[in-house]
Every structure is written in C-alpha cells, then in structure tokens.
Amino acid sequence: MYIRCAFFRGRAKPGFEDAFTHFVHERLVPLWTQFPGAEEVRVLRQEEADVIEPHYEMVLAIRYPSREAIEQALASDVRTQSRSVTADLVELFDGDIFHTVFRADQYPLLVV
Template sequence: MLTRTAIYEGTIRDGREEEFFRRVREELEPLWRRFPGVTAVRVQRMQARDEDARPIAMILEMDFPDQATIDACLASPIRPESHAATVEVMKLFDGRFYHLVGAATVLAPAA
C-alpha cells in the first residue's frame, strides 16, 4: 500500500478557520472520496504542534494499492475538478500545499 499525502503548510486567514474546514468537508472531501482506486481517505486537522514546527493546518492522506493506481488516479477526470475546487478553498489560506508518496511499515507496540 502507498499513501499519497498532501501537506497544507501555512495558516488559515484570521476568523476563517471554521469556514475553511466546512468547505473542505462539503466541497473537497466528496471529490477526494471519488478518486478511482482510493482505498482510504484521511483528513487531519492539526490540534497541536511542537513550538518550532512549521505551521501545518491540515494533512490529507489517500491510500492506494500501488503506484500504477496512483498514476491512473492522477490521470482521471476528477483530478482537474478537485484541483479547481482546492484552488477556491485555498483563497482562505495563506501558504501552499504539496504532495508526498510513502510506503508505511506498521509496527506493533513493544510488549
């Protein structure tokens, strides 16, 4: 399994946080859930951070079975629709977003 992660680095404009996350829920999440081949979608709204951490407002994670499925997803007609909607929501945000793809190893807690 691979996870494509979008990091939303920056800050939501003053007084617009609830509007930003409402629009994420109502406008973006339905599109993200429609991406072909996606097996899970997680949206993380940051609750706390280390004092010296970069300002991250949100992290989006999408799981896919393999790179070929990610490539097909990125070529799908939903991607430009999702990107256009994201650009509109980002008008409430000062910063940038970027993507990473990773393969996780899940470790059980030590006994």
C-alpha cells in the same frame, strides 16, 4: 501500500478557520473519496506540535495499493475537478501546498 499526502503548510486566514473546515468537508471530501483506486481517505488537522513552525493547517492522506493506482487517480477527471475546487480553497489559506508519496509498511500490534 502507498500513501499520497497533500501538506497544507500554513494557516487558514484569520477569521476564516470555520469556513476553511466547512469548505473542505462539503466541497472537497466528496471529491477525494471518489479518487479511483483509493482505499482510504484521511483529513488530518493539526491539534498540537512540539515546534511552533511549520504549522500544517491540514494534511490530506490517501492510501493506495500501488504506484499504478496513484497514477490512475492523478490522471482522473475527479482529480482535475478537485484541483479546480482547491483553487477556491486557497482563497481562505495563507501558506503553500506540496505533495509527498510515502511507501507504508504496516505491522500488527503485539499483544502483551
């Protein structure tokens, strides 16, 4: 499986933390959950870290079964829509955004 992540490195602008969260849940999650081929959508919000920087306001992690599924999602109309909406989110955010694709191996937990 593969997981494509969008890292929002930085912070919501002071005073806009709640607006940032609301915007993500109301305007972007409905689009992200429509990406073709996506098997799971997770929105991760940093609660704590063992370093002060970098801070990640949010990490979007979308699981796909294959690289081909990722390419299909990236070429989709809904992804184009989400990029346009994300441009509005950037107004509430101080930082940068970058993407990474991880190959993910999954292992069953050992029962002791």
